[in-house]
Amino acid sequence: MVTSVAPGQTPFRIIYSERFLDHDTGPGHPENAGRLTAVVTALKAHPIAPQLEWVEPCDRNPLPWVNAVHDPAYVLTLERIAERGGGRLDGDTPVSSASYGTALLAAAAWLDGVDYVLNHDTAGFVLARPPGHHAEYSRGMGFCLLSNAAIAARYALDRPTINRVAVLDWDVHHGNGTQQLVGNHPQIAYCSLHQMPAYPGTGATSETGQYNNVLNVPIAAGSRLKDYQTQFEQQVIPFLKQFQPDLLIVSAGYDATAADPLAGVDLMPADYGILTTACHQIAPRVLFGLEGGYDYQALSQSVLATIEASLQAHSNRRKDSLLKDSSRR
Numbered sequence: 001m002v003t004s005v006a007p008g009q010t011p012f013r014i015i016y017s018e019r020f021l022d023h024d025t026g027p028g029h030p031e032n033a034g035r036l037t038a039v040v041t042a043l044k045a046h047p048i049a050p051q052l053e054w055v056e057p058c059d060r061n062p063l064p065w066v067n068a069v070h071d072p073a074y075v076l077t078l079e080r081i082a083e084r085g086g087g088r089l090d091g092d093t094p095v096s097s098a099s100y101g102t103a104l105l106a107a108a109a110w111l112d113g114v115d116y117v118l119n120h121d122t123a124g125f126v127l128a129r130p131p132g133h134h135a136e137y138s139r140g141m142g143f144c145l146l147s148n149a150a151i152a153a154r155y156a157l158d159r160p161t162i163n164r165v166a167v168l169d170w171d172v173h174h175g176n177g178t179q180q181l182v183g184n185h186p187q188i189a190y191c192s193l194h195q196m197p198a199y200p201g202t203g204a205t206s207e208t209g210q211y212n213n214v215l216n217v218p219i220a221a222g223s224r225l226k227d228y229q230t231q232f233e234q235q236v237i238p239f240l241k242q243f244q245p246d247l248l249i250v251s252a253g254y255d256a257t258a259a260d261p262l263a264g265v266d267l268m269p270a271d272y273g274i275l276t277t278a279c280h281q282i283a284p285r286v287l288f289g290l291e292g293g294y295d296y297q298a299l300s301q302s303v304l305a306t307i308e309a310s311l312q313a314h315s316n317r318r319k320d321s322l323l324k325d326s327s328r329r
């Protein structure tokens with residue numbers, strides 16, 4: 001399903017399916033279907049709604065890409081647990097009967113996102129669950145089943161003309177899974193800002209990847225926008241710009257907001273707009289994919305701020321290129 005976009009406006013694509021609600025984590029779990037429903041409701045009620053283009057993931061089999069990143073035996077185990085009605089990967093990570101199919105659909109949506117931003121030289125948002133950045137080679141953990149950002153990065157490298165992909169992970173928790181799966185790949189850079197000490201305990205500055213392709217930026221509890229801006233200016237942007245990525249994938253978790261129940265960092269939803277603007281300085285093609293974020297209101301407003309800033313960046317870029325064209329005449 002593709003919704004119509006008002007004439008003259010640049011659409012912003014959101015890849016979403018109601019099937020992402022089917023991954024059932026049970027009563028009281030913070031990573032639940034209500035997160036997505038809240039975001040969808042907020043986006044559809046907002047004045048930018050006419051500029052949003054909602055697209056279902058296309059019908060594709062992401063397994064070759066999933067198995068290129070994960071241990072195929074783990075992927076099979078995930079399928080078996082779902083087939084027998086569900087179970088748990090760890091105390092935090094339930095698997096329901098629908099979870100395997102939903103996780104594959106989420107991975108497919110991230111691949112669609114890669115295709116979209118590369119084909120259209122733009123940005124897009126994958127509004128999917130379950131999240132992925134904690135899922136390691138042979139085990140899911142921390143609410144995550146399949147490492148969507150790592151799968152998407154590896155997929156992008158198989159596209160012609162794509163030589164380098166960077167992943168920026170601003171979820172408040174360290175993406176141990178993504179780092180493990182891309183840290184030994186010279187064509188993928190990984191940069192994470194995360195509260196420390198906090199779950200999962202990884203992400204020290206000494207973890208730099210096999211090719212110095214990993215940058216970990218620990219954040220203290222109570223940090224605010226100015227602390228993030230300092231880190232962006234001094235570390236994050238120089239590191240990512242120097243890598244010269246053809247595509248920037250953002251592991252967009254929104255649990256660093258002050259309202260979030262699972263962490264202690266004090267960003268405001270609007271701050272993600274400022275971080276998004278910085279992302280567009282790193283690479284013209286930016287794919288945002290949802291990770292954490294557990295306060296419905298803060299999550300919805302943060303996603304909105306990301307999309308608004310992305311639309312603005314795209315509009316500015318178009319104006320710049322029109323100016324350049326007219327100055328050549």
Ligand SMILES: [Zn+2]
Binds near residue numbers: 172173253291292293
């Ligand atoms: Zn998180």
